[in-house]
Amino acid sequence: MKESKRLLLSGDEAIALAARDAGVALGAGYPGTPSTEILEAFAGYGGRAQWSPNEKVAMEVTIGAAFAGARALCTMKHVGLNVASDPLFTAAYTGVSGALIVVSADDPGMASSQNEQDNRRYAVAAGIPMLEPSDSQEAYDFMFAAIEISERWKIPVLFRVTTRVCHSYTVVQPHETAEPLRAASFERDIRGRVMIPPHARPAHRRLRQKLAAMQEWNESCRLNHIVEGSNSLGIITSGISFMHVREAAPDARVLKLGFTHPLPMNRIAQFAKSVGRCQVIEEGDPYLADAIRAAGIPVEGKPEIYRFGELDVPRVRRILSNDISPEPAKPPGKPPQLCDACYYRIVFESLRKRDCIVAGDIGCYTLGVLQPFEAMDTCVCMGASLGVGLGLRHVLPPDQARRVVSVIGDSTFLHTGINGLVEMVYNPPQTGHVLIILDNSTTAMTGHQEHPGTGRTLLHEPAGKVVIEDVARSLGIRRVHVIEPRSGTDDFDRLLAECLDSSELAVIIARRPCILIAKQLKQYEDQRCECPGASQAAGDCAIPGSPAPLSP
Amino acid sequence: MKKAINVVVAGIGGQGVLKGTDILADVALRAGYDVKKSEIKGMSQRGGSVTGDVRFGDRVFSPMVPGGEADFLLVLEPTQVEPHRYMLRAGGVLITPDAVDASRLPNRKTLNVALLGTLSSHLPMAEDVWLEALRAGFAESFHEGNRTAFLAGREGRKAAGIKP
Ligand SMILES: Cc1ncc(C[n+]2csc(CCOP(=O)(O)OP(=O)(O)O)c2C)c(N)n1
Numbered sequence: 001m002k003e004s005k006r007l008l009l010s011g012d013e014a015i016a017l018a019a020r021d022a023g024v025a026l027g028a029g030y031p032g033t034p035s036t037e038i039l040e041a042f043a044g045y046g047g048r049a050q051w052s053p054n055e056k057v058a059m060e061v062t063i064g065a066a067f068a069g070a071r072a073l074c075t076m077k078h079v080g081l082n083v084a085s086d087p088l089f090t091a092a093y094t095g096v097s098g099a100l101i102v103v104s105a106d107d108p109g110m111a112s113s114q115n116e117q118d119n120r121r122y123a124v125a126a127g128i129p130m131l132e133p134s135d136s137q138e139a140y141d142f143m144f145a146a147i148e149i150s151e152r153w154k155i156p157v158l159f160r161v162t163t164r165v166c167h168s169y170t171v172v173q174p175h176e177t178a179e180p181l182r183a184a185s186f187e188r189d190i191r192g193r194v195m196i197p198p199h200a201r202p203a204h205r206r207l208r209q210k211l212a213a214m215q216e217w218n219e220s221c222r223l224n225h226i227v228e229g230s231n232s233l234g235i236i237t238s239g240i241s242f243m244h245v246r247e248a249a250p251d252a253r254v255l256k257l258g259f260t261h262p263l264p265m266n267r268i269a270q271f272a273k274s275v276g277r278c279q280v281i282e283e284g285d286p287y288l289a290d291a292i293r294a295a296g297i298p299v300e301g302k303p304e305i306y307r308f309g310e311l312d313v314p315r316v317r318r319i320l321s322n323d324i325s326p327e328p329a330k331p332p333g334k335p336p337q338l339c340d341a342c343y344y345r346i347v348f349e350s351l352r353k354r355d356c357i358v359a360g361d362i363g364c365y366t367l368g369v370l371q372p373f374e375a376m377d378t379c380v381c382m383g384a385s386l387g388v389g390l391g392l393r394h395v396l397p398p399d400q401a402r403r404v405v406s407v408i409g410d411s412t413f414l415h416t417g418i419n420g421l422v423e424m425v426y427n428p429p430q431t432g433h434v435l436i437i438l439d440n441s442t443t444a445m446t447g448h449q450e451h452p453g454t455g456r457t458l459l460h461e462p463a464g465k466v467v468i469e470d471v472a473r474s475l476g477i478r479r480v481h482v483i484e485p486r487s488g489t490d491d492f493d494r495l496l497a498e499c500l501d502s503s504e505l506a507v508i509i510a511r512r513p514c515i516l517i518a519k520q521l522k523q524y525e526d527q528r529c530e531c532p533g534a535s536q537a538a539g540d541c542a543i544p545g546s547p548a549p550l551s552p
Numbered sequence: 553m554k555k556a557i558n559v560v561v562a563g564i565g566g567q568g569v570l571k572g573t574d575i576l577a578d579v580a581l582r583a584g585y586d587v588k589k590s591e592i593k594g595m596s597q598r599g600g601s602v603t604g605d606v607r608f609g610d611r612v613f614s615p616m617v618p619g620g621e622a623d624f625l626l627v628l629e630p631t632q633v634e635p636h637r638y639m640l641r642a643g644g645v646l647i648t649p650d651a652v653d654a655s656r657l658p659n660r661k662t663l664n665v666a667l668l669g670t671l672s673s674h675l676p677m678a679e680d681v682w683l684e685a686l687r688a689g690f691a692e693s694f695h696e697g698n699r700t701a702f703l704a705g706r707e708g709r710k711a712a713g714i715k716p
Contacts (some may be wrong), residue, residue: 168615171581244616327621
């Protein structure tokens, strides 16, 4: 990579390129807007990248790699970190031998998410350092810094980005590679790695000492800088907000924070003293403002209405002029819809016709909530359709309970729905339950990623395959049906009626490849059949793309 | 160019909105400007509306065009004109499919490229830089069609007698 080359990269691509240039040995994650492109680009640049069934597993895999001394990258959207937080919190205690960079891609404004949680809180809760780049060049540069910090303090680093950093393209000049790598090698450290209470107690103290040392280091860290300007207005900011600030208040003096946990409080105090009015500009929760005020530094936060949604230049201008008048509503765009030829339509028509109470889940099929179907009654988080559906069944009067159906996609089923299926077998409702798995052989919603049920790797090469009906049957469920919903027949509808009436546990796998990529899927399958290495899975070749038998 | 130029491209999924902003941003990059491009990807493939912002100049900060500050608004789908009109500044230029003579397009898929042609006639970047970016942005087999569409869009305006 030549020093002078100017590339126009998204933040996601810049993270991926830096990971490649910095010698990251393994990237793992689970798709989720706006993080998905990181691993795809990393693989494209020649890095080793893989999709895990969910974020918790991805976190554990990368913790393992970092225990072995390698540089590892774990990527997910903000809600993914909820799933992965269990291993993360204790990895803060164990620390790592190599580097572990955890990318959390937050989605203020919810361009495509179910909530707008602010994951900067996770850095505080877990006690790990956090970096926040403002554009693609910083995303590139900060990855090197994150690796340096992770290796220096032997701790996972939270690399927090937002939709506008991930998906905006800005100019990047890549540079030379990082410190040379050490080869991965296992070193036994039982007291450091096995978190039984007698080991974890001192580990917690070590973690707090590391944080104190990092805070000290952060006071003069190059990842924070001051943009000189008039002393009458000082602004403390980070992430994408910095860019809006520079445009909305070109004359202000700005403290731009890149290393945002633990915060460099002395530097912040000095800055606040140096200016007349000191305003904090940040998207989402008042994370900076609360922390700075708690440290006894007088700064102004933003009015509450700016907690919601993304910031942009006009909103920053409003914050600076303390304008809390109602904001002009943006005209609504055209909402997405289920594709005209999507087979999910047949399923939702049937659910609507039978007046089912639908515990839904997250994926393209969530669009079944919209007209003309309006056939979804709950959607909480990935995998929740099972548990929520079972809970409804447990307490509703029988005439209502019998109409409850859980609906989930194939990728979501393997993500966390599978645990709910175990619950269904273990604590079955008296009226039984019906689970519909919409298996379109891909993770469609986030742009068609592979998952363990497709039997292909991130790069679409043959891999082991989890056969969903086999999983269900192995749990002892007798009614497991595989069906290809087709228009012009009422096969699906009849099967659904039969299952609802049975008062037993039933799993209906509605299988048909996503029409947006049906051709591609066919090609992958053909390759899979030709590939001698995939002989073990050869028996599955007939399934996607060809009508599956209606099995009892 | 001291003040950055703001362009917003709008349409619905499948029309090549994002491809259009890719090309425009690449042209600005090739011409040596600072460039930022922002898009909201979500469920664009499911027919939802899609917009992309491109800003270029000596120095660009926010990647998003502030409402009411777009110098140019390119709309590929007529129903999307009104929802996005608020983005235009007073005196800003609206470019819609009416700007090009549809009969001169090799096919409907090249509308995005044709509208870029119309836009190009307002902007300082040289024609060959546009053509280079078009060549680099698509498979070679599309280039002739794209070139035709681009030039139709670029000349369409001249034919209509509007001055850049
Ligand atoms: C914890 C978590 N991780 C990731 C996402 C992003 N996401 C939403 S739905 C989905 C998967 C959808 O795939 P699938 O279940 O196969 O349904 P399809 O879109 O193919 O219909 C993903 C990755 C999320 N919302 N929550």
